[in-house]
Amino acid sequence: MIAPSELHAYGLRAKTASQTLAKASPQAKNTALLGMAERLRARRAEIEAANRADLEAARLGGLSTAKLDRLRLDEKILADLIAGLEQVAAMPDPIGEIEGITTRPNGLQVGRMRIPLGVVGFIYESRPNATVEASALTLKAGNAILLRGGKEAFRSNQVLVEFFRESLSEAGLPEDAVLLVPTTDRAAILEMCHMETLDLLIPRGGKDLIELVRREARMPVLAHAEGVNHLYVDAGADLEMAVRITLNGKVQRPGTCNALEKVLVHAAEAERFLPRLETALTATAVELRGDERARTILPQINPATEADWSTEYLDLILTLKVVDSLEEALEHIARYGSHHTEAICTNHHPHAMRFLREVDASLVLVNASPRFNDGFQLGLGAEIGISTSKLHAYGVMGVRELTTTKWIALGSGQIRE
Amino acid sequence: MIAPSELHAYGLRAKTASQTLAKASPQAKNTALLGMAERLRARRAEIEAANRADLEAARLGGLSTAKLDRLRLDEKILADLIAGLEQVAAMPDPIGEIEGITTRPNGLQVGRMRIPLGVVGFIYESRPNATVEASALTLKAGNAILLRGGKEAFRSNQVLVEFFRESLSEAGLPEDAVLLVPTTDRAAILEMCHMETLDLLIPRGGKDLIELVRREARMPVLAHAEGVNHLYVDAGADLEMAVRITLNGKVQRPGTCNALEKVLVHAAEAERFLPRLETALTATAVELRGDERARTILPQINPATEADWSTEYLDLILTLKVVDSLEEALEHIARYGSHHTEAICTNHHPHAMRFLREVDASLVLVNASPRFNDGFQLGLGAEIGISTSKLHAYGVMGVRELTTTKWIALGSGQIRE
Numbered sequence: 001m002i003a004p005s006e007l008h009a010y011g012l013r014a015k016t017a018s019q020t021l022a023k024a025s026p027q028a029k030n031t032a033l034l035g036m037a038e039r040l041r042a043r044r045a046e047i048e049a050a051n052r053a054d055l056e057a058a059r060l061g062g063l064s065t066a067k068l069d070r071l072r073l074d075e076k077i078l079a080d081l082i083a084g085l086e087q088v089a090a091m092p093d094p095i096g097e098i099e100g101i102t103t104r105p106n107g108l109q110v111g112r113m114r115i116p117l118g119v120v121g122f123i124y125e126s127r128p129n130a131t132v133e134a135s136a137l138t139l140k141a142g143n144a145i146l147l148r149g150g151k152e153a154f155r156s157n158q159v160l161v162e163f164f165r166e167s168l169s170e171a172g173l174p175e176d177a178v179l180l181v182p183t184t185d186r187a188a189i190l191e192m193c194h195m196e197t198l199d200l201l202i203p204r205g206g207k208d209l210i211e212l213v214r215r216e217a218r219m220p221v222l223a224h225a226e227g228v229n230h231l232y233v234d235a236g237a238d239l240e241m242a243v244r245i246t247l248n249g250k251v252q253r254p255g256t257c258n259a260l261e262k263v264l265v266h267a268a269e270a271e272r273f274l275p276r277l278e279t280a281l282t283a284t285a286v287e288l289r290g291d292e293r294a295r296t297i298l299p300q301i302n303p304a305t306e307a308d309w310s311t312e313y314l315d316l317i318l319t320l321k322v323v324d325s326l327e328e329a330l331e332h333i334a335r336y337g338s339h340h341t342e343a344i345c346t347n348h349h350p351h352a353m354r355f356l357r358e359v360d361a362s363l364v365l366v367n368a369s370p371r372f373n374d375g376f377q378l379g380l381g382a383e384i385g386i387s388t389s390k391l392h393a394y395g396v397m398g399v400r401e402l403t404t405t406k407w408i409a410l411g412s413g414q415i416r417e
Numbered sequence: 418m419i420a421p422s423e424l425h426a427y428g429l430r431a432k433t434a435s436q437t438l439a440k441a442s443p444q445a446k447n448t449a450l451l452g453m454a455e456r457l458r459a460r461r462a463e464i465e466a467a468n469r470a471d472l473e474a475a476r477l478g479g480l481s482t483a484k485l486d487r488l489r490l491d492e493k494i495l496a497d498l499i500a501g502l503e504q505v506a507a508m509p510d511p512i513g514e515i516e517g518i519t520t521r522p523n524g525l526q527v528g529r530m531r532i533p534l535g536v537v538g539f540i541y542e543s544r545p546n547a548t549v550e551a552s553a554l555t556l557k558a559g560n561a562i563l564l565r566g567g568k569e570a571f572r573s574n575q576v577l578v579e580f581f582r583e584s585l586s587e588a589g590l591p592e593d594a595v596l597l598v599p600t601t602d603r604a605a606i607l608e609m610c611h612m613e614t615l616d617l618l619i620p621r622g623g624k625d626l627i628e629l630v631r632r633e634a635r636m637p638v639l640a641h642a643e644g645v646n647h648l649y650v651d652a653g654a655d656l657e658m659a660v661r662i663t664l665n666g667k668v669q670r671p672g673t674c675n676a677l678e679k680v681l682v683h684a685a686e687a688e689r690f691l692p693r694l695e696t697a698l699t700a701t702a703v704e705l706r707g708d709e710r711a712r713t714i715l716p717q718i719n720p721a722t723e724a725d726w727s728t729e730y731l732d733l734i735l736t737l738k739v740v741d742s743l744e745e746a747l748e749h750i751a752r753y754g755s756h757h758t759e760a761i762c763t764n765h766h767p768h769a770m771r772f773l774r775e776v777d778a779s780l781v782l783v784n785a786s787p788r789f790n791d792g793f794q795l796g797l798g799a800e801i802g803i804s805t806s807k808l809h810a811y812g813v814m815g816v817r818e819l820t821t822t823k824w825i826a827l828g829s830g831q832i833r834e
Contacts, residue, residue: 022775023774023775096774102796104794104795104796108785108789110789110795110796112812113773113774113781115777117807117808118807199807199808200808214635214636215635218631218632219631220637220638220806220807220808220809221637238830241830244830244832245830245832247832248832248833252832252833352827356530356825357440357513357530358439358440360439360532360823361823362823362824363823363824363825363826364530364823364824364825364826365825365826365827365828366825366826366827366828367827367828367829367830367831368525368826368827368828368829368830368831368832369831369832369833371832371833372525372527372826372831372833373824377521377833378521378527378824378826379519379521379527389637390534390535390616390637390821391534391616391617391637391808391809391821392637392808392809392821394821394822394823394824395529395822395823395824396824404807404808404809404811405811405812406777406778406779406780406781406811406812407779407780407781407790407795407811407812407813408773408780408781408782408783409780409781409782409783409785409789409795410769410782410783410784410785411782411783411784411785412784412785413655413658413661413662413784413785414784414785414786414789415661415662415664415665415669415785415786415788416665416669416786416788416789416794
């Protein structure tokens with residue numbers, strides 16, 4: 001337990017650091033990022049020791065294999081983190097960038113200048129690599145970050161944050177630009193919701209966390225919620241492509257929020273598509289569930305319950321439904337989707353355009369796998385996550401999405417008539 | 418009094434309307450806007466009758482002259498509203514616009530598509546013209562709006578909203594796209610903060626309102642708060658220009674949030690600038706207040722109290738302070754400013770650039786009047802207000818700021834390796 005006042009002191013420290021960071025040179029920020037990369041390389045043993053302790057405790061605590069996998073910092077993940085830090089350092093600095101300058105009839109030049117947000121509060125699950133990725137992106141954007149990671153990763157996070165703080169200090173920047181909440185007590189989340197020093201709160205996790213933060217937070221919230229993602233296979237679609245996309249969406253990495261969870265297929269294709277899909281899935285461990293109409297074609301699969309339509313499995317389960325029209329698919333997605341990632345497989349141009357326009361999701365795809373909803377895949381270089389909140393940044397968030405703009409006006413004595 | 422459940426039904430009606438509006442054609446939206454303009458022209462008598470009743474009640478209630486002015490819908494204001502509606506109708510439709518399409522190495526084309534927000538809740542003071550302006554902009558952006566105006570303007574608002582709803586209906590659009598909360602009870606504000614059907618809440622008003630909404634709202638909030646706005650007169654500035662900007666900022670329209678409230682002058686210029694300013698203000702009714710150093714130069718002016726530095730007067734009062742450096746001015750503004758509008762008068766390029774970069778305000782000006790912080794003046798065509806919230810839209814908000822983007826991806830069967 002930690003007293004609320006002590007936690008609020010962390011917010012104040014981050015706020016003070018953010019004021020220096022907003023004015024920091026691109027060079028100083030990049031030096032800190034590269035210093036962190038160097039520490040991940042040179043001091044791997046310390047990270048691995050802390051991570052082993054976390055893994056051991058989690059195993060004793062009975063954590064599932066999938067969750068243990070997310071907790072593990074292996075050689076591959078460390079190499080990816082190092083490459084990511086180097087990439088972020090090499091990116092152009094967004095701060096101070098001036099956009100869209102126009103000259104008004106009176107000669108006043110007006111435009112917008114890109115600026116940091118201030119202090120970002122980040123509440124996330126037990127992937128310790130998120131600690132490094134989120135800190136790197138917020139630093140590049142000129143912000144301070146207050147981290148509250150999952151309790152299973154606490155020892156790993158402590159070492160990683162310590163390395164980041166040393167790198168900041170070495171670069172002449174305030175080490176409080178990266179701060180870890182010194183407790184994994186759930187009450188700390190509520191405290192963060194009430195901190196006046198946070199300019200933005202990013203909760204990443206399940207429905208309960210998102211709802212708690214939405215209700216309690218007094219600052220802007222960019223929720224990173226679950227993905228109940230659909231593929232709609234249209235009449236006349238390329239069924240081979242539809243099978244390939246379904247397979248990729250479901251099995252390539254089932255534990256991620258951009259994995260495919262439901263397939264809606266037009267009645268005109270169901271009798272050809274569903275058996276082909278079942279055959280293609282034979283070699284995998286995917287469990288199929290279906291509505292009544294799907295089960296008349298694949299009688300051996302389990303029946304879908306009402307709960308199936310709104311469940312994010314994050315597992316090798318896929319639920320199938322036969323629909324009579326694009327409209328029915330759109331209505332189903334509007335009702336059960338979670339505004340995360342929605343895809344259509346079609347050859348019919350008006351249907352592709354209508355699906356693109358009418359589906360309300362952070363990424364809408366035509367003839368491509370939902371697994372592309374990822375900052376690196378969409379060309380941002382890196383991501384802090386995928387916002388399912390509509391304002392400010394809907395979808396993948398990189399460095400730019402962690403900044404904002406103010407208006408600027410350059411005059412020569414203009415006054416208003 | 419109105420039961421909370423009844424108010425929530427208004428939110429649901431707006432939500433339902435917003436779903437149709439998101440898909441509405443540009444032509445239908447523009448027909449509704451022009452229909453409203455036509456009603457303001459043809460049925461002026463009905464508006465004037467309702468406005469007279471509001472004005473009469475307000476006068477009996479002892480409203481100040483300044484507030485009565487804001488409540489009045491005279492011929493000039495109606496003409497401006499008609500011109501504004503015609504301008505908004507003539508603007509390009511932002512919805513469905515596709516931005517920044519790039520092609521990824523695998524051939525996937527990714528970009529963003531502009532979409533509406535959904536339902537905007539708007540809590541504002543007693544200017545009935547805001548009812549028309551806000552409704553026009555949210556409609557153009559494909560949103561529905563739930564309006565909660567000041568009680569003094571209730572009769573005027575009822576007539577204006579009725580005209581808007583007739584215009585929507587005539588254009589084949591759902592009339593619930595523009596809804597007025599049927600009470601001016603303050604409890605309705607709290608209810609709006611808790612409505613799950615609102616996608617954005619815009620409170621426009623004083624500190625108490627903004628704080629209440631920030632604390633209670635469960636949806637994103639774009640606060641439109643007060644302007645404690647400064648002009649810093651640098652050493653070596655063009656003093657004639659500085660006097661002209663001060664005069665314009667203070668007296669051209671003192672009751673607005675972008676009016677000038679404080680002047681900070683460098684000690685090197687104070688002895689020449691302050692007497693000139695006083696002379697220039699002789700013909701006006703402006704009351705000057707000053708810190709000790711200002712009063713050694715202008716001994717006859719009133720002393721400034723601590724409260725003066727953080728007060729938005731919205732009146733013919735101006736407070737003066739002598740500072741020793743740009744740093745001191747920056748610190749004073751960071752401490753007492755309200756992130757609204759801040760200006761510098763300088764001939765020194767590094768000082769201009771430093772002021773632009775370091776001052777955290779929705780508009781930062783060099784050598785121009787703060788009165789330019791206005792959607793029309795900055796080239797947006799119209800505005801719903803000036804956001805002092807940093808996320809999504811910091812500063813003047815027009816049609817585009819009432820929309821967001823989703824990601825789209827156009828493929829030909831791409832899957833993730």
